[in-house]
């Protein structure tokens with residue numbers, strides 16, 4: 292299977308190209324980037340034979356494309372790639388607006404090709420094991436889901452991350468979306484009843500800038516660096532969600548914890564809490580089987596899905612719901 296990469300910046304060169312190049316049955320055959328110098332350098336360093344002058348030139352040479360452009364371009368590129376009959380892997384978030392994501396999901400569902408979105412947190416071993424524990428009924432029915440993706444003063448000032456026009460938002464679009472997707476997937480994407488939320492950007496704009504990931508132009512930041520949400524589901528479950536690039540907290544924190552009717556679990560690190568036979572106990576996972584590199588696990592799943600060997604783990608309608616919730620948090624925050 293021949294794969295082409297659209298947009299060969301950070302995520303393409305750090306994750307997707309190296310991951311795809313470990314997989315047999317796949318050749319990373321071509322690249323396209325609006326920055327032709329970058330395309331030429333990346334093609335040379337990864338021994339990729341074909342440098343396209345346009346997306347359509349790339350489509351003509353490959354079976355599948357991996358879209359790693361800024362968020363603003365996901366919608367158009369995905370639609371064109373599906374229209375050209377290609378399998379598509381698109382980086383997260385699926386799109387900037389829910390209307391775009393709905394259109395992308397519809398296009399994929401009307402055809403036979405794979406559309407997978409880059410929610411790679413699902414391929415972490417702890418996440419896959421937590422999913423199995425929930426599926427086998429270990430915690431009963433999930434009731435309360437607590438999600439925290441917290442970074443202490445780590446605004447990614449490089450590249451496109453703080454560019455609202457290109458990315459559509461800040462920590463929600465970049466980081467929070469991963470944890471939101473993972474938490475929702477673990478509990479089978481229940482139907483949403485309501486989304487309340489608030490976003491903040493005052494810490495990043497503060498003139499006394501303290502940022503572990505280097506200096507950035509604080510006068511230009513117009514994306515959120517912190518967001519909170521309270522989400523209720525039609526099945527009665529609720530989610531407490533918080534994500535930040537720049538929180539004033541003692542240390543970074545990445546947790547998903549789920550309380551169910553007969554038990555509970557924490558995903559990072561994986562542990563399960565039970566109460567039975569007059570005893571409360573916690574089971575910690577000492578070792579988990581599987582691929583340790585989630586980028587490789589994700590690439591393998593995409594390739595296998597394209598070749599009809601297995602289902603893509605990340606369905607377009609699920610990724611669309613993440614974009615919908617993010618949009619609802621932004622809307623709620625304006626009120």
Ligand SMILES: NC(=O)c1ccc[n+]([C@@H]2O[C@H](COP(=O)([O-])OP(=O)(O)OC[C@H]3O[C@@H](n4cnc5c(N)ncnc54)[C@H](O)[C@@H]3O)[C@@H](O)[C@H]2O)c1
Nearest residue numbers: 298299300301302324325326359360361362364382383450
């Ligand atoms: N899954 C993750 O954890 C993760 C991490 C980082 C970034 N991302 C996502 O990956 C995408 C790219 O982010 P990045 O950090 O690699 O950005 P980047 O700025 O490093 O790279 C983007 C590349 O796309 C090219 N480009 C821009 N517009 C283009 C267009 N219209 N057509 C073709 N090429 C174009 C740029 O020249 C650049 O080389 C974003 O959607 C981002 O949200 C995902």
